[in-house]
Amino acid sequence: MNISNLLDCSVMSGGGASFGDKLADIGRELITIIINGLSVGGIYAMIALGYTMVYGIAKMLNFAHGDIIMVGAYAIYVVMLISNPIVAILCSIVVCILMGVLIEKVAYKPLRGASPLAVLITAIGVSYLLQSLAQIIFGSDPKFVVVYDFGAINILGVRIQVFTLVTLAVTVVVMVALTLFVKMTRIGRAMIAVSEDKGAAQLMGINVNNIITVTFAIGSSLAAVAGLFYLLKAPTVSNTLGAMPGIKAFTAAVIGGIGSIPGAMLGGLLLGFVECIAAKITVIAPYTDAIEFSILIIILLVRPTGFLGKKRREKV
């Protein structure tokens, strides 16, 4: 399922048919696509930031990242039954962080130094484990949950859901904060050292396990926020909620250059736009997913490191 199938804003078309009116209609249509693209892209970017963070530092693909979003969404659902949205969001973030760190300690830490393929397969296993556990606990029927209704506003005759703007704003703030965190703090410096050479960093006294735990905690808290965004847009929780957005966001991270924080943002927004534009054109709308993954393949062929990824130097 595409997130964009649930449109957040729609054109309120007038009755007139003059040339000027048509032009205005096209203008509104464009604004609609842009806003929808930004909103869908913002969610993908938020998930992709988590992927790229973990990949950039720990050099592993955490395919369970999408399912942590699902865990976060269920956490919001459960807490919302007894409390208010603010408490639910905070609880969701805490649950996701604990879950992410637990997964890292139990599943990935014992594989430190093992082949990347073993870690990858384990991550896929963890992903299915989470989905199945959720199904056992909550059943397979989707749960309905309205976190908060931000309402809508009118801009130039286009009705825009306020949460799309919230999504975008939060994503940009998170991107900037993450970049600053990695570039400007001491623990960020240690993270870069670990990402460059785990062994050398450890021999310089950096506690690599702690750094990776912090990385997972950050990545998982981003997943919790992404879960919240998802619920704002599509207010149902199911156990496979995180699967498709997870893969799409992974695609976005790779397109942008995995390991690069602005790259994740760029890839996410690009994918969001592609999805919304494709959904608008009737002929190609059914092939939206295929188009998105084709873009991934083309980018991988033309520029294997993605738009903003670092060129890998061959070691001699």
Add this chain to the structure above:
Amino acid sequence: MNDYILETKDLGISFGGLKAAQNVNIKIKKNQIYGLIGPNGAGKTTIFNLLTGVYKPTTGTFFLDGEEICGLSQEKINHKGIARTFQNIRLFNNMTVVRNVMVGLHNDPAFKCTVWESFLRLPRHFKSEKAMRERAKELLKIFDLDDERNNYACNLPYGKQRKLEIARALATNPKLLLLDEPAAGMNPHETEDLEKTVRFIRDEFDLTVLLIEHDMKFVAGLCDELTVLNFGTVLAEGDTRTALQDPEVIRAYIGG
């Protein structure tokens, strides 16, 4: 007070059937510059990997300043006071020279600052970060690298990269510094400089140096004592001059 800063007892490791090191007993006095030599594949770097916790020994143990630290994790061993450089340089290539050294200073209590102070840019962040940078600059100055401090490590010429590795290791404030072929790839003039520098840091930082080196002139000039390894076992040890003239040692090097 212990007589020896480093003492290994029957240290050994085997990889499957290959005994990469066995029954290695090395005793290094405080403030000594001690050599570890031997032909290629003799197990010198293996000993370094054992001493820094990269490998866990299959037999024996070792003591740093009387404390048994064998079996600790790599970062704990570093905190206890052993730092090293690498035979194949392993700098953080995409970081600047000064930031490489600052990674070494990461755990220094003198520049303490929590994650939150750092992220929220509280005054202590700037203070400790500035002090750290100053300290890093001081360390770089010793190696004539302070002019290069804002260059990326990967852009430095080879000899300077080797020096930067030593500066980064020094930043972790070690008691024992392990240098893995520090003079490799240096010209005779650079080697002479390095000899002086190693002596200087030994005195300035009150530390002990254990070094692996193939340049015998360099070893003879610096080390008062050494251990010669061959096929993972100790072939000769003791006074440098005597050991280097040992017919067994000469045979191991030249072959035959």
